[in-house]
Amino acid sequence: MVERLAIEGGRPVREEPLPPPYPGALVMGEEEKRALLEVIESRSPFRYYGPAPQGKVSEFEATVAARLGVAHALAVTSGTAALKVALVALGVGPGAEVVVPAYTFIACVSAVVSARAVPVFAEVDETMNLSPADLESRITRRTRAIMPVHLQGVPCDMDAIMEIADRHGIPVLEDCAQSLGATWRGREVGAIGRIGVFSLQMNKLVTAGEGGFLVTDDRDLFLRAVRAHDHGYLREFSGGTPFLGENHRMSELAGALGVVQMGKLDGMLAAMKRAKRAIVEGIRGIDGLTLRPVPEGAEDIGTSVIFFVPTAKKATRFIAALDAENVGASAMYGGTVYDANPQVKDMRTATPEGCPFTCSLYQGRVSYDHGICPRAEDLAGRLVYIPLAPTFTDRDVEDVVRAVGKVAAHVPD
Ligand SMILES: Cc1ncc(COP(=O)(O)O)c(C=O)c1O
Structure with a gap:
């Protein structure tokens, strides 16, 4: 019997959607409740003072520093805040x-x-991920940082990126928002460049709803980050030169969640890697699909399965057909790059002066027009992204494999 696609009125591979891509939130339970209650009952939700501070944020920082094998960790309010604070710390x-x-x-x-x-x-x-082969051509005498992003759990080629960065004397800020627990040649991502940045937002493996943190081995950089995130204060530390900072301090409530969730990281990683391995094995041989490669030396964390189809038109159809089979898929960032965002493409800033693009100190010229990164544009359009979750059952895994096979066999080019 010929199977009909659900999008064409056939029976879907499964009746229910897959578990949603909120790994850490899916495994929240009594432990998180208890940790939050401790903070509430202490009436001390602020990390630096109160009737009986519980030291949750400090404990979270010590936990991530130990886990990543770095000297310093600083918890902040979001991954975006961590990026900003890291950039300021780098000068x-x-x-x-x-x-x-x-x-x-x-x-x-x-x-x-x-x-x-x-x-x-x-x-x-x-x-x-960032192409080492292209990176060097984008470096100018104004480049003050390189930001590789370990996208969806797969580490960048850090050997090649570090070699180029070191040769030019430019610091590397690793964005690990989507990749806590991934390793490159046995080293945790985030601990390879000068500074690494993570997010605790709800789509991430370890979550506090919102939150983030940065890690570094460089004490001076760490002290600058502490100042940048806390109005220029150092409080528990000393050293360096004061400057005006902002407030990106983490609350004890987020810290409490972070500590408990870090304890669940290895369990989540094992479950997600297992699910990903089985799905990849199951779909590897399907005609017309090219799996996103994981570079030699990289250990990814299994948060998603990504593959490419030959055309953008087919990717759109593929995603719609998978959705109808109740296997949620998407194009990730709309299958587009920077130029699909008018605020990026047109350099729209919050005020009409247009700084930093119009700043007299900026001597360069930059364009975000279509065509400046054609490879990224092409790949983004042809990508199919299936997010995974740590609660996937064997049945969920089988359904993903069956749905991909069914759709691949029937969706037209
Ligand atoms: C690659 C990347 N960088 C930075 C961020 C920002 O993190 P947050 O949402 O915690 O501000 C995200 C969040 O999704 C991300 O995916």
Whole structure:
């Protein structure tokens, strides 16, 4: 019997949607409740003082520092805040350029602009991460940081990126918002560049609803980050030169959630890697699909399965057909790059003066027009993204494999 696609009126592969892509939130339970209650009952939700501070944020920082094998960790209010604080700590400001990958979440761009510097896009390759082969051509004498993004749990080629960055004397800020627990040649991502940044927003493995943190081995950089996130204060530390900062301090409530969730990280990683391995094995041989490669030396965390189909038109049809089978898929960032966002393409800032793009200290010229990163544009359009969750059952895994096979066999080019 010929199977009909659900989108054409056939029976879907499954009746219910897959578990949603909220890994850490899906495994929240009594432990998180108890930790939050401790903070509430102490009536001390602020990390630095109160009737009986519980030290939750400090404990969270110590936990992530130990886990990642770094000297310093600083918890903040979001991944975007962590990016901004890291950029400020690195001394990135007016006149500077920061190289970011053409395919990433918009926060990478807005954090650079918020630090009053100018983002410069570089190509991604078929790993959907920053292309080392393209990176060097985007470096100018104004480049003050390189921001590789370990997209969807797959580490960038950090050997190649670090070699180029070191040769030019430019610091690397790793954006690990989507990749806590991923490793490159056995080292945790975030601990390879000068500074690494993570998010605790709800789509992430470890979540506090909102939140973020940064890690570094460089004490001076850490102290600058502490000042940048807390009005220029150091409180528990000393050293360096004061400057005006902002407030990106984490609350004890978020810290309490973070500590408990870190305890669940290994369990989530094991479940997600297992699910991803089985799905990849199951769909590897399907005609017309090209799996997103994981570079040699990279250990990814299994948060998603990504593959490419031959055309953007087919990707759109493929995604709609998978959705109808109740296997949620998407194009990720709309299957587009920077130029689909009018605020990026037209360099729209919050006020009409247009700083940092119009800043007299900025001596470069940058364009975000279609065509500046053609490889990224092509790959983004042909990508199919299936998010996974740590609660996937064997049945869920089988359904994904069956649905991909069914859709691949029937969706026209
Ligand atoms: C690659 C990347 N960078 C930065 C961020 C910003 O993190 P947050 O949402 O916590 O501000 C995200 C969030 O989704 C992200 O995916």
